Amino acid sequence: MRADEARSSRWLATLMDPALGWLFAFFLLPLAVMLVISFARRGTYGGVEWIYSLNNYVRAMSPDYLTIYARTLAMAGATTVLCLLMAYPAAYYIAVKADPKWRNFYLLLAVVPFWTSFLIRTYAWILLLRTEGLVNTLLVGMGLVSEPLKLLYCDSAVLMGLVYGELPFMILPLYTTLAKLDTGLLEAAEDLGASPAQAFWTVTLPLTLPGIIVGTVFVFIPSLGAFVTPDLLGGSKSIMIGNRVQDLFASVRDQPFGAAISFLLTLIVLAMLFVSMRVKKATEAME
Amino acid sequence: MTTSVELVRISKKYQDQLIADSINIEVAKGEFLTLLGPSGCGKTTTLRIIGGFEVPDSGTVLINGEDVTALPPYRRRVNTVFQHYALFPHLTVFENIAYGLRRKGASTDLVKERVARGLERIQMRGSEKKLPAQLSGGQKQRVAMARALACDPEVLLLDEPMSALDVKLRKEMQVELKHLQKDLGLTFIFVTHDQEEALVMSDRIAVMNRGRLEHVGSAEEVYERPRTEFVADFLGVKNFLRATLEGAEKGRFRWMAAGGQAILSDTGGTAKVGESRMLGVRPEKIDCAEQLAKPAVNQFSGRVEDLLYTGSTTSRHVAVASGMRLETLAPSRPGAGVGSEVQVGFDSKNVLVLDES
Numbered sequence: 001m002r003a004d005e006a007r008s009s010r011w012l013a014t015l016m017d018p019a020l021g022w023l024f025a026f027f028l029l030p031l032a033v034m035l036v037i038s039f040a041r042r043g044t045y046g047g048v049e050w051i052y053s054l055n056n057y058v059r060a061m062s063p064d065y066l067t068i069y070a071r072t073l074a075m076a077g078a079t080t081v082l083c084l085l086m087a088y089p090a091a092y093y094i095a096v097k098a099d100p101k102w103r104n105f106y107l108l109l110a111v112v113p114f115w116t117s118f119l120i121r122t123y124a125w126i127l128l129l130r131t132e133g134l135v136n137t138l139l140v141g142m143g144l145v146s147e148p149l150k151l152l153y154c155d156s157a158v159l160m161g162l163v164y165g166e167l168p169f170m171i172l173p174l175y176t177t178l179a180k181l182d183t184g185l186l187e188a189a190e191d192l193g194a195s196p197a198q199a200f201w202t203v204t205l206p207l208t209l210p211g212i213i214v215g216t217v218f219v220f221i222p223s224l225g226a227f228v229t230p231d232l233l234g235g236s237k238s239i240m241i242g243n244r245v246q247d248l249f250a251s252v253r254d255q256p257f258g259a260a261i262s263f264l265l266t267l268i269v270l271a272m273l274f275v276s277m278r279v280k281k282a283t284e285a286m287e
Numbered sequence: 288m289t290t291s292v293e294l295v296r297i298s299k300k301y302q303d304q305l306i307a308d309s310i311n312i313e314v315a316k317g318e319f320l321t322l323l324g325p326s327g328c329g330k331t332t333t334l335r336i337i338g339g340f341e342v343p344d345s346g347t348v349l350i351n352g353e354d355v356t357a358l359p360p361y362r363r364r365v366n367t368v369f370q371h372y373a374l375f376p377h378l379t380v381f382e383n384i385a386y387g388l389r390r391k392g393a394s395t396d397l398v399k400e401r402v403a404r405g406l407e408r409i410q411m412r413g414s415e416k417k418l419p420a421q422l423s424g425g426q427k428q429r430v431a432m433a434r435a436l437a438c439d440p441e442v443l444l445l446d447e448p449m450s451a452l453d454v455k456l457r458k459e460m461q462v463e464l465k466h467l468q469k470d471l472g473l474t475f476i477f478v479t480h481d482q483e484e485a486l487v488m489s490d491r492i493a494v495m496n497r498g499r500l501e502h503v504g505s506a507e508e509v510y511e512r513p514r515t516e517f518v519a520d521f522l523g524v525k526n527f528l529r530a531t532l533e534g535a536e537k538g539r540f541r542w543m544a545a546g547g548q549a550i551l552s553d554t555g556g557t558a559k560v561g562e563s564r565m566l567g568v569r570p571e572k573i574d575c576a577e578q579l580a581k582p583a584v585n586q587f588s589g590r591v592e593d594l595l596y597t598g599s600t601t602s603r604h605v606a607v608a609s610g611m612r613l614e615t616l617a618p619s620r621p622g623a624g625v626g627s628e629v630q631v632g633f634d635s636k637n638v639l640v641l642d643e644s
Contacts, residue, residue, distance in 0.1 A: 187340055188373035190360040192387035192438060202386070206377045283377070 031266075038259035046253030056260035065244075065261070072241040075155070075230075076223035079162040083170040083219045084212065086163070091174035091211075096183065110171045118165060122232050125161050126152060129233070153235035161229040169218040177211030178204075206283070213280045221269050241265060290352065291316040291474040292337060292442055297346035299332055299498075306332045307343065308498035314442075314476060319468050321477045321485040324495035325521065330478045333495070334444050337476060339363050351441055361390075366435035367444040371451065372427045374419040380406075380430050381415040387438035405433035408467070425456050432467070442474040449484060461487050482522050486510060494518045496644055516565045517644035524567040524639065525614040531563040539584070539635050542566060546609030551584050556640030565641045570616035572637035575603050575629055577622075583632025589613070591627050605631050 039052040059065070094106045113121060128134050129151040136148035151157060181204065189199035227242030234240075241261065248258030292314040299307040306329045314320045322330035335341040337348060339360035348356045355363050366387070374383050384402045393401070406412045409429035419427060428448055435443055445464075449457045465488045468475045479485055485492050486506045493503040494517070502509055502518045513519040516527070530542035530550055540555040542564075550566060558564045574583060575591075589607035601619040606612050613631050623629045 182373070184369060184371065184373045185375060187360070188367075188369060188375070189386070190340075191338060191365075191367045191369075192434065193361045193390040194386075195361055198390060203375060203377075 034259045035263060037256050038263050040256045042254045042256055046255070048255055056257045057264070059257060060260050060264055068239060068241050068244055071239070072224060075158065075162065075240055076220050076226075078159055079166060079223040080170075080216050080220045082159070082163045083166050084215065087167055087170035087174055087215065088212075091171050091178050094171075095175050095178035096181065107172075107175065110168050110175075113164075113168065119228065121165070122161055122229055125157070125164070125233055129157055129160075152233065153238075155234070155238045157233040158230045158238050158240075161233045162223050162226060165229060166219040166223060169222070170215040173214040173218060174208065174211045177208040181207055209283045210280050213276050213283075217273060217276050220272070224269060225265060289316045290314070291318070291350070292476065293347075293349040293352075294333070294337070295347040295349065297333070297336060297343045297348065299329075299336065299341060299343050305498045307336065310346070310498075310500055312493060312500060312503060314474055316474055317472045319465070319475045319477065319488060319490045321479060321489035321492045322495055323479060323482060323485040323492050323521070325480055328495040329498040330480075330495045331446055334367075334446055334476060334478050337442070338365055338367050338444050364438075364441040365444060366438050366440040366442075367446060368428075368431045368435050368448045370446045370448065372419075372431040372448075374422075374427055374430060374434070376419050378418075379415060380411070380417050380419070380422070383419065383430055384434045384437050386434060391438070401437050402433075405437050408436070409433045424452050425460065428452065428460065432464075436471070436473075440473070442476060443468075445475060445477045447479055448477075449479070449481075457484070464488065494521060496521075501644060513567070513639060514642060515644045516567070516641045519567045519639055519641050523569065525570045526568040526573070527641075528566045528568075528611065529563060530566050532558045532560050534560050540640075542638075544609075544611070546611055548587070548607075548609055548611060550638060551635040552638035552640055553636045554638075554640055557642055558640060565643075567639040567641050568613070568633050568637055569639075570602060570614045573613055573615040573631055573633045575605060575615040575617065575623065575631045577627060577629055579630045579632050584635045585638070586630060586632035587611070587613075588628065588630050591623050591625050591629055594625050603629070605629060607631065 037048055038056055039054070041049040041051045041053070041055070043049045090110070094103055094110075098106055126133075130136070131148045131150075131152070133151070135151060136145075139145045140148060185203050185207070186196075186199050189203045190196070194202060225242045226240060227246045230238055230240045230243055231246070234243075245258050245262050245265070248254045248261065252258075290313050292312075294310050294312050297307050297310040298305065308329075310329075310333060312320075322333055324330045332341060336343050337350075339355070339358060339362075343356065346356070347354055350363060350365060375386065378386065381402055384405050385398045388398045388401055402415070403412070406415065409432060411426060411429055411433075414422070414426070419430070422430065428451075431448065448464075449460055452460060461484060468488075477485075477488065489506055491503060492506055492509045494501045494509060494513075496517045502514045504512075509518065510522055513522055513524065520527070528544050528548075528550070530544040530548075532555060533541045533543050533549075535541065536551065539551040539553060542550045542552060544550055544566075552566065556564060574580075579586065587607040589605040591603050592606050592612070593602075593604035595602040595604075596619060599619060600616055601622070602614060602616045603623065604612060604614050615631060
């Protein structure tokens with residue numbers, strides 16, 4: 001390493017110090033504390049008794065909780081699939097088909113929802129979906145249904161809310177890979193006898209796989225830990241693991257058990273990140 | 288002679304600019320035709336119209352006598368070697384070459400056999416499992432060739448496939464490509480802006496300018512008897528002189544140049560007496576010496592103003608009376624230096640009479 005390179009990398013290290021310090025103080029340290037607490041026991045008045053065992057983890061594996069995990073995975077999975085199906089055409093249009101003049105405007109539209117608080121946007125869904133809400137008023141008014149549909153406080157409402165909230169996180173990474181796509185390759189595919197559909201499956205899709213993976217990670221992981229959306233839009237049966245953790249910390253005040261469940265969630269997320277990064281690396285190595 | 292590709296009055300506009308202006312051409316089966324011209328002349332667009340990537344505003348594209356104007360690329364038995372090869376980065380060399388066969392639903396055995404034969408042809412056996420990123424420029428070009436040929440096309444289109452190669456490799460590939468085309472007996476339509484490349488490889492050259500075919504003919508014809516100023520200029524004629532046809536003289540045509548120089552030519556071209564034309568003379572057709580060995584039909588004396596030594600050849604720019612400046616080119620050997628008084632001369636048969644473009 002040359003002297004000026006060494007100096008610049010020392011500089012970079014110095015510049016990174018605040019970020020590293022932040023990560024350590026507000027992420028790694030609390031995580032370590034949580035790990036310790038997860039092996040402790042709940043005190044009578046909601047405190048923590050420092051008696052260590054694996055009890056919390058055993059309890060977290062009970063059928064009741066496994067059902068919630070499964071429900072959560074299913075919801076997060078469905079959210080990811082729906083986001084992917086909706087975001088891909090949108091990102092494709094913006095990146096490939098749209099007039100380059102308008103590209104930035106369309107991207108802006110995709111992120112405009114972020115200008116409003118997530119909470120407010122979720123409350124807006126309640127106004128839309130409730131029994132006397134806009135959707136039902138319209139449906140009844142047009143005579144399409146005789147009485148209001150139950151649109152709120154059910155799984156489909158939660159799913160709608162999650163998809164709505166996560167969609168931009170799928171559009172943006174997909175846009176990035178699609179914008180890099182060499183459309184000359186699609187011409188080459190057609191030249192060699194591939195119909196546009198075949199060209200999509202054999203060229204476009206494999207080459208945009210890295211974007212799909214990033215988008216999936218960006219959507220799946222927050223959906224897995226979602227608690228505001230299911231809390232506001234879901235009924236008593238559409239509970240997700242995030243709600244459970246919130247309850248355990250806030251109302252049940254069983255911090256050790258809540259910590260154990262959080263930790264299991266973190267492990268699931270880490271495992272998935274690991275797998276997806278491996279896949280992404282493998283697909284990118286080809287380029 | 289059967290016709291492989293025929294373009295009938297093909298026109299194409301982009302934002303009010305004619306990129307292809309009523310192009311008519313017939314390409315014979317097994318012919319090597321080159322579309323030659325500067326960038327923006329419409330040669331690539333013409334190629335893309337044959338490939339099916341562009342739909343002409345008007346006109347007809349016939350391949351083997353069948354009207355394919357409205358057919359998409361994947362329904363034409365035409366394959367393309369793209370300028371930047373467009374190899375699929377996520378597929379191995381084997382899968383790149385197999386791509387077209389697989390789209391046609393060829394059996395595994397057939398795919399294997401054809402790919403093996405293709406790799407043999409481009410001398411790249413053993414590279415099946417490599418990814419395009421691991422190949423050199425020349426190898427990529429070869430794989431792109433093999434991939435296009437694997438589909439057994441009626442016509443192969445080549446869009447400046449050599450432009451990304453260095454000079455030495457380009458010369459090798461030119462010879463290789465010409466041999467390949469002869470062996471296969473396949474129709475090649477080749478696009479380039481490099482006149483030498485066109486001359487080396489083509490059976491016929493179509494020189495394009497502003498969307499029109501200016502001159503279509505054999506390499507020799509286009510080079511030796513360019514029809515227009517543009518073609519002459521593009522194919523290396525350096526000396527241009529506007530002159531008026533005065534009449535015949537001893538079986539030759541007598542011209543009067545603007546500066547009062549009389550010039551004799553063997554042909555009158557399309558000119559009638561009293562009409563003016565641009566005359567052209569190639570630098571290598573002009574002799575230049577302190578004392579010419581034998582008198583030339585058109586002979587002037589002048590002074591060497593510039594001397595450009597390129598190794599094998601030397602170019603002398605000679606200023607003659609009446610402000611005319613002639614560029615000469617000859618094999619390098621000791622001779623007149625800058626400032627020397629010299630004689631320059633060229634035969635009447637070397638005077639090109641050019642029409643306006």
